[in-house]
Amino acid sequence: MKLVLMGNAGAGKTTLSRKLAAGRDIxxxxxxxxxxxxxxxxxxxxxxxxxxxxxxxxxxxWIIEGCYADIIEPILAHCETLVFLNPGLHACIDHCRKRPWEPEKIRFASRAGAESGKLDRLGVCVRTTKGRIWLATTPAFV
Incomplete structure (x- = not known):
């Protein structure tokens, strides 16, 4: 398996990658x-x-997951499958608010730092970042 999972923050990329890799040496x-x-x-x-x-x-x-098109595009020739996850804007924002603490991914000094409002910026990013808006509004095909 050589899989790239792409989608907005909160789309479920990490959750899906963990489920796909569970019990396998991937x-x-x-x-x-x-x-x-x-x-x-x-x-x-x-x-x-x-x-x-x-x-x-x-x-x-391997499974690679992320929302960085500038990193994904140059490595696409190496993957067998590309999956675009798009549960919709509101689902992404809700998932960002409810996501578990992932210190390896969200780089704040502590969970308290993330919970002090800095993590809310992720939701703002999902809503407003140019180039991600289409990710939140394109009809899902997965």
Missing amino acids: PCLSLDQVAFTAGVHRRPLADSIKAVLDFIAANDN
Whole structure:
């Protein structure tokens, strides 16, 4: 399996990747892990792409999930299947509000830091970021 799961924040990419990998020897990579340095600053794009290509080279089977089209596009030739998850804008926002604490993905110093309102910014991002609006409004095909 060489699968890329793409969709907006809160679309269910991580949940689906964990379910698909459960009981199998299939490593999963969240693009959040390679898109950012420590903190909330984006890594140089070339560094992120190299990290993903290194992950692909090190594994016969894999699942990669994320919402970063600039990282996904250059690695598409390596995947067998691309799945676009789109439960709709309101579902994504609701999922972001209810999501469990994922310190490996949401880089705040503590859960308290995320809960102090910073995590709400993710919902704002889902609603307003240019380039993601179409992700939230395109009819689902998965």
